[in-house]
Amino acid sequence: MSVQIAGVASTPFGEHPGSSTRELFTDAALEALEDASLSPAAVEELYVGNFIGDLTDDQAHVGAMLADAIGAQQAASVRTESACASASSAVRSGVQALEAGDADVAVVGGVELMSASGLGEVTDALANAADNEYENEAGLTFPGIYALMAQAYLHEFDATQADLAAVAVKNYENGVSNPLAQRQEETTVERVLDSPPIATPLNLGDCCPITDGASAAVLVSDAFADEHGLETTVTFAGSGQSSDSLALQDRPDLARTRAAERAAEDAYERAGISADDVDVVELHDCFTIAEILAVESLGFFERGEGARGAVDGETAVGGRIPINTSGGLLAKGHPVGATGVAQLVEITKQLEGRHPNQIDDPSVGLTHTVGGSGASCVVNVLRTGGA
Amino acid sequence: MQPWFVEFAERIDDGDPFYLACEECGAAALPPRSVCPDCGTQTLEERSLSGTATVAASTTIFSSIPEYADDTPYTIVIATFDEGVRLTGQLRDVEEIDRGETVAVDVESRGEDAWLVTFAPTG
Numbered sequence: 007m008s009v010q011i012a013g014v015a016s017t018p019f020g021e022h023p024g025s026s027t028r029e030l031f032t033d034a035a036l037e038a039l040e041d042a043s044l045s046p047a048a049v050e051e052l053y054v055g056n057f058i059g060d061l062t063d064d065q066a067h068v069g070a071m072l073a074d075a076i077g078a079q080q081a082a083s084v085r086t087e088s089a090c091a092s093a094s095s096a097v098r099s100g101v102q103a104l105e106a107g108d109a110d111v112a113v114v115g116g117v118e119l120m121s122a123s124g125l126g127e128v129t130d131a132l133a134n135a136a137d138n139e140y141e142n143e144a145g146l147t148f149p150g151i152y153a154l155m156a157q158a159y160l161h162e163f164d165a166t167q168a169d170l171a172a173v174a175v176k177n178y179e180n181g182v183s184n185p186l187a188q189r190q191e192e193t194t195v196e197r198v199l200d201s202p203p204i205a206t207p208l209n210l211g212d213c214c215p216i217t218d219g220a221s222a223a224v225l226v227s228d229a230f231a232d233e234h235g236l237e238t239t240v241t242f243a244g245s246g247q248s249s250d251s252l253a254l255q256d257r258p259d260l261a262r263t264r265a266a267e268r269a270a271e272d273a274y275e276r277a278g279i280s281a282d283d284v285d286v287v288e289l290h291d292c293f294t295i296a297e298i299l300a301v302e303s304l305g306f307f308e309r310g311e312g313a314r315g316a317v318d319g320e321t322a323v324g325g326r327i328p329i330n331t332s333g334g335l336l337a338k339g340h341p342v343g344a345t346g347v348a349q350l351v352e353i354t355k356q357l358e359g360r361h362p363n364q365i366d367d368p369s370v371g372l373t374h375t376v377g378g379s380g381a382s383c384v385v386n387v388l389r390t391g392g393a
Numbered sequence: 394m395q396p397w398f399v400e401f402a403e404r405i406d407d408g409d410p411f412y413l414a415c416e417e418c419g420a421a422a423l424p425p426r427s428v429c430p431d432c433g434t435q436t437l438e439e440r441s442l443s444g445t446a447t448v449a450a451s452t453t454i455f456s457s458i459p460e461y462a463d464d465t466p467y468t469i470v471i472a473t474f475d476e477g478v479r480l481t482g483q484l485r486d487v488e489e490i491d492r493g494e495t496v497a498v499d500v501e502s503r504g505e506d507a508w509l510v511t512f513a514p515t516g
């Protein structure tokens with residue numbers, strides 16, 4: 007029994023003034039269902055990632071709210087929350103429900119509406135992913151946590167702030183070709199280095215923007231696809247999720263993401279592949295340093311070599327291992343609770359051969375989504391095959 | 394703030410800081426834990442923590458959460474104690490500090506049952 011990706015969609019990412027969590031998610035879910043040639047009445051399970059809606063919208067119980075909104079009151083509905091990895095957890099839950107034989111059709115997705123709140127309020131809400139007593143109450147912001155990781159990395163290895171900026175340059179360039187991306191402009195190493203400091207050594211150009219957006223994917227069982235004559239191209243190949251200490255201070259190595267290493271190992275084993283088999287990747291570049299740590303944890307580069315990826319072009323669209331062909335979180339945007347499914351949408355389009363930055367004939371794609379500063383990590387692997 | 398953190402901070406304020414040591418494997422941890430993060434046994438014992446630590450990383454924050462927005466720029470330090478635990482706090486007395494420098498830990502009251510951990514260079 008395998009799980010097929012029958013349809014995917016994301017809203018444009020950016021600012022959606024006057025919109026709402028309900029409206030944005032409904033747009034994405036209905037487009038994904040249409041892509042799958044299914045109606046909301048077919049949905050048996052809905053798992054939806056949402057991280058800070060309790061704070062920005064004064065609204066919890068988002069699963070039921072969105073099942074109702076998309077016309078699927080019959081579905082079992084649950085909101086998943088693993089901070090910025092919430093939507094990738096939703097994907098795992100949907101896959102597990104189908105693999106267990108509990109259902110044949112699941113919608114997995116995520117939504118976040120961030121721009122209507124002030125920057126201070128959003129920063130405060132996002133900080134809830136960190137350790138409240140040991141980090142937030144000390145005045146350590148989210149960019150600050152990644153800045154500490156960046157400082158440790160730059161000290162430990164032969165890498166510079168300009169190497170961090172090279173990640174932004176690559177991902178901004180990819181975003182220009184992606185009509186759904188929030189940032190539609192290229193940048194340069196100099197511009198990133200000259201942008202205002204946020205938390206040293208990270209500047210504004212090293213940080214993802216505040217984003218509104220929603221994404222959804224329709225998962226179906228093989229049997230359902232056969233029975234209903236659905237033609238699919240992409241199969242779910244395997245998944246891993248792991249945890250680490252909530253606070254950065256409790257990790258023995260500040261420049262290493264152990265949850266990602268464990269999640270990747272598990273996902274590779276379940277998919278029956280190794281890092282070398284992966285053709286295209288969407289990973290969690292909330293800050294430039296995060297992409298460098300991720301490519302090492304996922305096994306694409308040796309420890310201390312990850313910064314070479316963007317600098318030498320190995321992670322570019324035409325490179326050895328293309329990373330974030332969508333523009334990544336840095337350029338595509340980061341509606342926190344939606345990001346994991348947004349990544350899955352992009353990988354599905356690559357494997358289906360319809361991506362705006364299409365690479366040559368990929369057969370295995372991977373998503374990597376981080377919650378907090380690395381206390382949660384989900385790795386999902388997709389492959390071509392279909393039903 | 395949670396009662397366990399208030400106690401932890403008040404003990405620093407009293408000049409009697411503590412941490413948790415695992416009797417089984419020797420791992421060092423901070424409250425509130427009953428289970429050793431390294432070996433999983435429930436043999437954590439309270440021990441005294443030295444008052445000085447070594448800077449492991451630092452960052453100067455220019456854009457902050459509302460509670461600290463008026464304090465920017467300020468520097469956050471993660472420092473490692475000889476006993477092995479690390480703690481996060483705000484830097485005092487100087488604006489920047491290098492990795493490897495020695496700092497003394499302290500706390501500042503921020504109202505009822507609210508405490509901020511701080512570090513200052515010992516040199």
Ligand SMILES: [Zn+2]
Nearest residue numbers: 415418429432
């Ligand atoms: Zn132990």
